[in-house]
Amino acid sequence: MTAITIAEQNENIFKGTLSQLLAVFAGTLVAVSDGMHYGWTAPVLPILLKPDSPIKINKYEGEWLETSVMVGAFVGLWITMYFVDRLGRKKSILLATFVAALVWVAIGLQLRVEYIFVARAFAGAAGNMAFVATPMYIAEIAEHKIRGFLSSLIYLMMLCGIILVYTVVPLTPFYVHCVIGVCLTCTQLIIFPFMPESPYYLIYKGESERAGNNLEWFRSKKVDISKELENIKDAVARQKTEKGNLKDLFTVPSNRKGFLIMTAMNFAQHFAGISVLLMNLHIILEAAGSIYLQPNSAAVLFSIMMVSSACTASICIDKYGRKTLLILSCILTAVCLLVIAVYFNLKNCGFDTIQISWIPTVCVMLYACCFKIGLGMVPIVLTAELFSTKMKAYGMTLADGCYIVASLLSILIYQRLTDSLGMEYPFYLFSIICLLTAVFTHLYIPETKGKTLEEIQMILKGKL
Incomplete structure (x- = not known):
C-alpha cells in the first residue's frame, strides 16, 4: 500500500x-x-x-x-x-x-x-x-x-x-x-x-524521546506524529537486523541494486558531458566559431539556464515522478549533444558553417535546460532514497566516489578523443550514452515518488 x-x-x-x-x-x-x-x-x-x-x-x-x-x-x-x-x-x-x-x-x-x-x-x-x-x-x-x-x-x-x-x-x-x-x-x-538532528539517526542511536521531539518540530502542530514515529522505529529496527558491513553493499541484492542504480546515474551525469561543458565552455564555443555570444556572457547565461531548469525540476519532481523526468531529460539531452556533434563534423569536413555558427550556442543553452530537468537533479534525490539506514553511509559515500571518478574520466576521454580524432567524437559518445541511460531508467529504476523510505526498501527487495 x-x-x-x-x-x-x-x-x-x-x-x-x-x-x-x-x-x-x-x-x-x-x-x-x-x-x-x-x-x-x-x-x-x-x-x-x-x-x-x-x-x-x-x-x-x-x-x-x-x-x-x-x-x-x-x-x-x-x-x-x-x-x-x-x-x-x-x-x-x-x-x-x-x-x-x-x-x-x-x-x-x-x-x-x-x-x-x-x-x-x-x-x-x-x-x-x-x-x-x-x-x-x-x-x-x-x-x-x-x-x-x-x-x-x-x-x-x-x-x-x-x-x-x-x-x-x-x-x-x-x-x-x-x-x-x-x-x-x-x-x-x-x-x-x-x-534539530534527523529523527531517523536518533532512533538508530537509541534516543527515541529526542527523536519524537525533533519529528514534532519538523511537522505541523496539527499533525499527529505518533504513527509516523512508530513507522520509523519499525523501519530502523528491521534495518538494524540486516547486515551492515561494506561488503554487504555488494552481496545483499537490494543494496547491490541501489548501488548499481546510483553508479549508473553518477556515470551518466558526467558522460552526458556536464563537467566537460562547465570546464571547457569557452574553448568549445571558440572552436565552433560562434560570433554571436562572448565566452564570459555565454558562461553566465549557461549557468542561469541551468538554475531556471533546476527550479522547474524541483517543483515537478514530486508531481510527475523521478522516472518521467529522467527519461525525458536523457532523450532531449542526447538530441542537443547529437546536433553539436554533427555541427563539428560538418565544420571539420570543410563545410562553411559561419552562417549557422549560432547552432552550437543555442544547443549548449538548450542542453543546460534539458540536462538539469532530470539528469542533473534526479540522481541527488535518488541517492538519499535508495539505501537503508544502516547502509546509507557506505552507499552514498561510495556513490559519491563514483561521481568523482566519472567526472575525471569524462574530462580525460573528452581531451583524448578531441586531440586524436576531433571535437565531434566525444559529443557523439555522450549522445549515445544519454540514450542508453534512458533505456536503463525505463527498465531498471523504480519510481520512488510518494513512497516512504521503508516502502522503497521493500520495492528494491521485490516485496512491493
Whole structure:
C-alpha cells in the first residue's frame, strides 16, 4: 500500500512544511560555497595566468588547480564514511561548513599557490562530506510529499554558487568572492546549529524521546506524529537486523541494486558531458566559431539556464515522478549533444558553417535546460532514497566516489578523443550514452515518488 493518496496529490504539498524548508535552507548554504569551488577555475585561471596576476602560476599549476578539488574529494571519501554515522548528519554538515569557511580564508589571503592547492583539496573533501550528509539529513526529515523538492534544493544552491563565481570574479577584486564564501559559510554556522538532528539517526542511536521531539518540530502542530514515529522505529529496527558491513553493499541484492542504480546515474551525469561543458565552455564555443555570444556572457547565461531548469525540476519532481523526468531529460539531452556533434563534423569536413555558427550556442543553452530537468537533479534525490539506514553511509559515500571518478574520466576521454580524432567524437559518445541511460531508467529504476523510505526498501527487495 502506497503512502500517498489522491487527496494528498490535490492538496498544497507545501502546507505545514515551513520548519522543513527552514532546516533545509539553513543546511544547504554550504552547497553555494561548493558550487563556487566547482566553477572557480573557469573565471579565475585567466586572471591568475595574466602578467599582473595576484599569484604567479604557470599552465601546469593551473591544471592542478582544476583537479585538486577532485583529488581532495576522493581522499575525503573515507573520512565522510566514518563521520556521517559516528558524528551524525547534523554535526557532519557543520564540520564540512567549518572547513569550507577556512578554505575561503586561505584562498583570500593569496599567500602562495601551494597553499591554494591544499585549500582546494580540503574544499573537495568538505564538499564531499556535505553532499553525502546533507541529502541524508533532508531525506530523513522530509515528508514524502515534498521529499523530492527538498532533496533537489542542494543542487539548486550549488548552481547558484556557480553563477555567483562566474559573475563576481571577472568584475571585482580577487578577494571579493572569498569574502562572499566566508559570509555564506559563517551564516550557516550561526543558523544551522539551532536545527534539530534527523529523527531517523536518533532512533538508530537509541534516543527515541529526542527523536519524537525533533519529528514534532519538523511537522505541523496539527499533525499527529505518533504513527509516523512508530513507522520509523519499525523501519530502523528491521534495518538494524540486516547486515551492515561494506561488503554487504555488494552481496545483499537490494543494496547491490541501489548501488548499481546510483553508479549508473553518477556515470551518466558526467558522460552526458556536464563537467566537460562547465570546464571547457569557452574553448568549445571558440572552436565552433560562434560570433554571436562572448565566452564570459555565454558562461553566465549557461549557468542561469541551468538554475531556471533546476527550479522547474524541483517543483515537478514530486508531481510527475523521478522516472518521467529522467527519461525525458536523457532523450532531449542526447538530441542537443547529437546536433553539436554533427555541427563539428560538418565544420571539420570543410563545410562553411559561419552562417549557422549560432547552432552550437543555442544547443549548449538548450542542453543546460534539458540536462538539469532530470539528469542533473534526479540522481541527488535518488541517492538519499535508495539505501537503508544502516547502509546509507557506505552507499552514498561510495556513490559519491563514483561521481568523482566519472567526472575525471569524462574530462580525460573528452581531451583524448578531441586531440586524436576531433571535437565531434566525444559529443557523439555522450549522445549515445544519454540514450542508453534512458533505456536503463525505463527498465531498471523504480519510481520512488510518494513512497516512504521503508516502502522503497521493500520495492528494491521485490516485496512491493
